[in-house]
Amino acid sequence: MRILAAWLIRAQFRTRRAATLLSMLAIALGVALGYSIHLINEAALADFARAMKTVQGEPDAVIAARDSAGGVPLPLLDEISSDPAVLIAAPVIETRVRIGSQRTPLRLIGIDVFSAPALMPALLPRDAERAATGGILDGGLYASPALLGELGLQAGATLTLLRGDQRWVATIRGDLPAAGRDDLLLVADIAWVQEHFGPADAVSEIRIRLAADSDLAGWRERVAASLPPALLLRVAEDDGERASNLSRAYRVNLNVLALVALLTGAFLVFATQLTAVAQRSTQFALLGVLGLPPRMRLLQVLLEGLAIGLPGALFGLVLGYALAMAFTRLLGGDLGGGYFAGNVPVIVPRLLPAAGFLLLGCAASLAGAAYPAWLNLRQPLVAALNNGFTAHPQRARERGRQLLLPAALALLAGGLLQLPALSGVPLAAYIAIALVLFIGVAGAPLLTQEIFGRAAGLRLPAPQRIALQNVAQAPLMAQVAASGLIVSFALTASMVIMVSSFRVAVDQWLDHVLPAPLYLRGKASPLPQELLTALERPEAPFLRVERSAHGSLTLDPRRPPVALLVRELDRDDPAARLPFTGAVLVPPAEMPVVWISEAMHEIYGSRPGQTLRLPVLGREVEVFVGGIWRDYARQFGAIVISREDHQRLGGDFRPNDLALWPRPGQEGAAGDWLAAQVAAHGLEVASSGAIRRLSLSIFDKSFAVTYALEAAAMVIGVFGLAVTLTASVWLRARELATLAALGFDQRMLRHSLMLEGALIAGIGLLLGLACGIAIGAVLTHVVNPQAFHWRMPLDVPWLALLAGAAATLAAAILASRQAARQATRLPLAQVLASSQ
Amino acid sequence: MLTVTGLARRHRQASRALFTDLALSVAAGEIVALVGESGIGKSTLLNCIAGLDTPDSGSIAIGSPAVDIVRLDEAARAALRARSIGFVFQAFHVLPTLTVAQNIGVPLLLAGVLPAEHAPRTQALLDDVGLAGFADRWPASLSGGELQRVAIARALVHRPRLILADEPTGNLDPRTAGQVLALLLERVREQGASALIVTHSRHVAESCDRILTLTPQGLE
Numbered sequence A: 001m002r003i004l005a006a007w008l009i010r011a012q013f014r015t016r017r018a019a020t021l022l023s024m025l026a027i028a029l030g031v032a033l034g035y036s037i038h039l040i041n042e043a044a045l046a047d048f049a050r051a052m053k054t055v056q057g058e059p060d061a062v063i064a065a066r067d068s069a070g071g072v073p074l075p076l077l078d079e080i081s082s083d084p085a086v087l088i089a090a091p092v093i094e095t096r097v098r099i100g101s102q103r104t105p106l107r108l109i110g111i112d113v114f115s116a117p118a119l120m121p122a123l124l125p126r127d128a129e130r131a132a133t134g135g136i137l138d139g140g141l142y143a144s145p146a147l148l149g150e151l152g153l154q155a156g157a158t159l160t161l162l163r164g165d166q167r168w169v170a171t172i173r174g175d176l177p178a179a180g181r182d183d184l185l186l187v188a189d190i191a192w193v194q195e196h197f198g199p200a201d202a203v204s205e206i207r208i209r210l211a212a213d214s215d216l217a218g219w220r221e222r223v224a225a226s227l228p229p230a231l232l233l234r235v236a237e238d239d240g241e242r243a244s245n246l247s248r249a250y251r252v253n254l255n256v257l258a259l260v261a262l263l264t265g266a267f268l269v270f271a272t273q274l275t276a277v278a279q280r281s282t283q284f285a286l287l288g289v290l291g292l293p294p295r296m297r298l299l300q301v302l303l304e305g306l307a308i309g310l311p312g313a314l315f316g317l318v319l320g321y322a323l324a325m326a327f328t329r330l331l332g333g334d335l336g337g338g339y340f341a342g343n344v345p346v347i348v349p350r351l352l353p354a355a356g357f358l359l360l361g362c363a364a365s366l367a368g369a370a371y372p373a374w375l376n377l378r379q380p381l382v383a384a385l386n387n388g389f390t391a392h393p394q395r396a397r398e399r400g401r402q403l404l405l406p407a408a409l410a411l412l413a414g415g416l417l418q419l420p421a422l423s424g425v426p427l428a429a430y431i432a433i434a435l436v437l438f439i440g441v442a443g444a445p446l447l448t449q450e451i452f453g454r455a456a457g458l459r460l461p462a463p464q465r466i467a468l469q470n471v472a473q474a475p476l477m478a479q480v481a482a483s484g485l486i487v488s489f490a491l492t493a494s495m496v497i498m499v500s501s502f503r504v505a506v507d508q509w510l511d512h513v514l515p516a517p518l519y520l521r522g523k524a525s526p527l528p529q530e531l532l533t534a535l536e537r538p539e540a541p542f543l544r545v546e547r548s549a550h551g552s553l554t555l556d557p558r559r560p561p562v563a564l565l566v567r568e569l570d571r572d573d574p575a576a577r578l579p580f581t582g583a584v585l586v587p588p589a590e591m592p593v594v595w596i597s598e599a600m601h602e603i604y605g606s607r608p609g610q611t612l613r614l615p616v617l618g619r620e621v622e623v624f625v626g627g628i629w630r631d632y633a634r635q636f637g638a639i640v641i642s643r644e645d646h647q648r649l650g651g652d653f654r655p656n657d658l659a660l661w662p663r664p665g666q667e668g669a670a671g672d673w674l675a676a677q678v679a680a681h682g683l684e685v686a687s688s689g690a691i692r693r694l695s696l697s698i699f700d701k702s703f704a705v706t707y708a709l710e711a712a713a714m715v716i717g718v719f720g721l722a723v724t725l726t727a728s729v730w731l732r733a734r735e736l737a738t739l740a741a742l743g744f745d746q747r748m749l750r751h752s753l754m755l756e757g758a759l760i761a762g763i764g765l766l767l768g769l770a771c772g773i774a775i776g777a778v779l780t781h782v783v784n785p786q787a788f789h790w791r792m793p794l795d796v797p798w799l800a801l802l803a804g805a806a807a808t809l810a811a812a813i814l815a816s817r818q819a820a821r822q823a824t825r826l827p828l829a830q831v832l833a834s835s836q
Numbered sequence B: 001m002l003t004v005t006g007l008a009r010r011h012r013q014a015s016r017a018l019f020t021d022l023a024l025s026v027a028a029g030e031i032v033a034l035v036g037e038s039g040i041g042k043s044t045l046l047n048c049i050a051g052l053d054t055p056d057s058g059s060i061a062i063g064s065p066a067v068d069i070v071r072l073d074e075a076a077r078a079a080l081r082a083r084s085i086g087f088v089f090q091a092f093h094v095l096p097t098l099t100v101a102q103n104i105g106v107p108l109l110l111a112g113v114l115p116a117e118h119a120p121r122t123q124a125l126l127d128d129v130g131l132a133g134f135a136d137r138w139p140a141s142l143s144g145g146e147l148q149r150v151a152i153a154r155a156l157v158h159r160p161r162l163i164l165a166d167e168p169t170g171n172l173d174p175r176t177a178g179q180v181l182a183l184l185l186e187r188v189r190e191q192g193a194s195a196l197i198v199t200h201s202r203h204v205a206e207s208c209d210r211i212l213t214l215t216p217q218g219l220e
């Protein structure tokens, strides 16, 4: 039996080489994309974890301020150190400084030389042999080898470190031999860092190693309960989860693209196997008559599916590995997403995930082969032997019943869309998308019968009439040919709709959030006071200056922190600066008010009118939520508070960004004025137009991959149509030969077949467009809010979609021309003479 | 070898039953011709005997010890066909993607014989049916008469006890038809198998051991 199966598979590959190879390739592409995304992300996460380990060591727990502007008060250090469960408590001050006029700020880490070695071995300083005097305790500075290399300096060199107005001139005494190859770091003694950059009486973090026999969970619970609300205790597992939370949504989106490719692959297997079953129905019937066990008719088709899927998936793994290598070299570990800065991560494939992706590829091709296999099992032997393939082995269902299934599925999809995301992944929405595609495919025969059944009654020339009747009466072949186009066009259209909606929304949003002509950024560090005072002088060429300070709050140790933006805006009219999505509530007079971003609303469930308790300024503060604004920039949430409120709470306003309105007529002077400041302080200045162009170009670049995939999907769809049309020509050889014998000339046959292809493509594109709009709506209204926590209005770019449809239709007609050529090459006399 | 009793069959939507109480028996080694008008139900009867169609009532006992194929499920029917029945069809039905030798080997594969053991048997049969040297040819290059010889070799290769042939010469010219039929009868006799051959040819019928005529009233 096994030998027979092998004979049939080999024969199948020999006779249908193009279709088989294409199916294999599509499966390979799906597996490759999914696998490479997995590999890259795995490597990026590992890299991220390694970098974190260098800086942070491997403490059992860390105590830190929730507010990025805050610190851990020193008395707490004594308290923690005297806890009997604590073996070591190492204080750390971490800050960002600039070196001279270098633009990018660097990490400066102040360590306590007595407690640090045990906890943070990678930060251990080594004095250079040539160093004349003094060590770390005398104010020596130690740079990582990568940084030394980048600056082209050696021990003994003197550096000027800047942070806002604070500066420290220090000498490099040595390096950090255990730091990672790519880490750009400076290390100094904690007391010296504190003296120059603060904070007074506080440290950034306390890193803790517990005694070997202590119970981490119990200790954690006890200490967390006793900490003031402004501080948080995080344990090692929180870090891993936070890192994975960082890039989850981006990964999800890329994985959808991989799924699209896999789905198209499954569809191609479906089309290939269905036509293969139809073409060979007589052969299978013969084998059945000769005694082939019925289950083998099912298994054989599944096996053939697997024979496509397995090599496809294997090739996909190799391709995925190659892609991962190439992409990380080109774009780094975040695929241009901007979550993990910097280095090229090392790709290490492991067995289990590889096996998982292999299975996924096989499962996709088996899924594609399942329905053809079932049809093959259900073929009535005698009828198939005498008359060939029967598309509907059971009695055809009535019209009402046929409508029942799509209606039920549509209801199910609607229900699924109401469900929330499953740990950040919009799984239910994805299933709903698959259902929409299924409904489209299942609805195709209904629509064809409905439209063409009617049109067949029209008075038409013979070739057109025949074409109409064929499409109307052979719904299965039409369904297969059309479904390829339905699936590929729906997915393409939905992507186009989603991207266009997003782009339109981002464009409008940029208008709203960039009201000023010029922007000045101090990156992570506060702006120098000198600049700020200069701006307030009357001779400064600016009509208006709005300052803002950026910090962050860790509300949940397992999630990335939320941005805290202190802005100079009118507490009574925040809508002048923030793009609100709904009503703006008037806050109670005595209460500070914050306006939260959509992401903050989606992730933490905060809503307008609510009172939030925020861990700012070293304590917990009650604030009123005044409204929700749209923010496409900070995916993990943002909170805006006015400078007045922040100052009333006791906050120290140290701006790091400026929005500037030059005086009318003095734009040139304003530019020069700023240029001087930028040069002096290593700042960054940009016009709103430049920021806008840059933002949109980053947007377009990050969606470039999707365009390539869309094109691939359309090619596959059109090819699927060609394959099925060609197959149907062979299936109908006898009928075509009869037509020829009845006086159809070759031109009429060709016209008839091309018209048929055009009609099928038309139906496919129509349904594909309908499904595409539905899926586009699901992507914009459900998937995006669930995965990225932002919403946008739906925007259907009709012109692009219709142009795409027209181009596809033209390609489909060309493809059916190819099939029609085949028909005119049929050896008509021979076909008529034999019954096979 | 084959005993049919009380067989009744009426197709759905058909105005009348094809047969209501049909009885028939074929002894071991006997070759029976079945004649009758077109549409009378000859093919249906053959299909019932082969387990490809299920009668409304009656029993069909095949082989010794006898097995009632009507009572078997589909998998068991297929197994019984693979073991004990050989087929020849009017439309040849040779698999186009397998070579002549592979086509003939299919029933052996289905009966679980390893391909290594096929070669002598298929070679001998090819010689017997006059197709020596055709082993590696593709069916598309064969004539109708040659294809039907392949089909005959395939029907005999696994030494079935019962051969069913439905108008085996219906698609051939009279001269070729005569040759092919003579070959079929000769081979069946040589293997000592029983056979039921549907035919329209008086000449064919007369070369068989017995002639049965199917009429609306039953077998005569």
Ligand SMILES: Nc1ncnc2c1ncn2[C@@H]1O[C@H](COP(=O)(O)OP(=O)(O)O)[C@@H](O)[C@H]1O
Binding pocket: B011, B012, B013, B014, B018, B036, B037, B038, B039, B040, B041, B042, B043, B044, B045
């Ligand atoms: N599957 C079927 N469904 C309905 N009627 C059938 C079916 N198969 C055969 N028939 C009818 O049964 C009758 C006998 O057919 P068949 O056995 O093929 O006749 P014969 O082989 O003697 O020419 C014919 O009238 C045919 O139309």
Ligand SMILES: [Mg+2]
Binding pocket: B042, B043, B044
């Ligand atoms: Mg017949």
